[in-house]
Amino acid sequence: MERLEELLGVPVERVTTLGTGHAWTLSRATLADGREVFVKAADDQAGAFAAEAAGLRWLRQGDDPPVPEVLAADERLLVLPWLPGEPATRAAAERFGRELAALHATGAPSFGAPWQGYIAHLPLDNTPGDRWPRWYAERRIAPFLRSAARHLDAAETRLVERVMDGIEALAGPDEPPARIHGDLWSGNVLWSGGRGWMIDPAAHGGHRETDLAMLALFGAPHLDRILAAYREAGPLADGWRARVALHQLHPLLVHVTLYGSAYRDAAVRAARSALRASG
Structure with missing residues (x-):
């Protein structure tokens, strides 16, 4: 993902496609610095991605709320930290x-x-x-x-x-x-x-x-x-x-x-x- 590398400033070593949701593709990417990130991608969802990024940043303004950081966002990509899922307790x-x-x-x-x-x-x-x-x-x-x-x-x-x-x-x-x-x-x-x-x-x-x-x-x-x-x-x-x-x-x-x-x-x-x- 060339665009992902440009946004994060880090080479991407591996991308695993997770499927689709509504109008976008969902992926898990491993970066050269060892981090894993979640990527939502689409060709024409600039408004939706901008709204999601704005909402996440706004929700994060409290005292350590359970809201992931927006690592990068533009008209085609939204990038968040990868959070490994587990059963709810x-x-x-x-x-x-x-x-x-x-x-x-x-x-x-x-x-x-x-x-x-x-x-x-x-x-x-x-x-x-x-x-x-x-x-x-x-x-x-x-x-x-x-x-x-x-x-x-x-x-x-x-x-x-x-x-x-x-x-x-x-x-x-x-x-x-x-x-x-x-x-x-x-x-x-x-x-x-x-x-x-x-x-x-x-x-x-x-x-x-x-x-x-x-x-x-x-x-x-x-x-x-x-x-x-x-x-x-x-x-x-x-x-x-x-x-x-x-x-x-x-x-x-x-x-x-x-x-x-x-x-x-x-x-x-x-x-x-x-x-x-x-x-």
């Missing part, structure tokens, strides 16, 4: 819960972010806002309802619209912007060295319950220990469990957009659950 899960609470507590200037966001290869509108309920409805749910609508019937579309209409009552107590990962499903937590490392962020100033709902969406290992440790470090507002479906609605609409009707029923159930939680 209860102790690592508890540490991750505490570290996630600490990261959230570092806060953000507003909801949103000063860069164009991406989730997978799809653009995210990070235009800043002052209050989370309307920001979430307008910047997260509405755009992906439009893109997912071809897989929903009129009644299902209206169901999601009812969530947006009632968002102020559904969102729970006001909270200040938290510094969140934004796409924290279990596949974006890499267990290595006794920690859970956060990768592939859609980072922004958001609601901390969003990250916790994402961990639950596809079943993070030892989720009960993550949540217990998180709540000890950063207690949650009453009713947070009832709001999980509200926070899962956006990522489920993203999945409908990406993968079609396979996620339609889950998105509709989330909308119904969010509305039931209001009373």
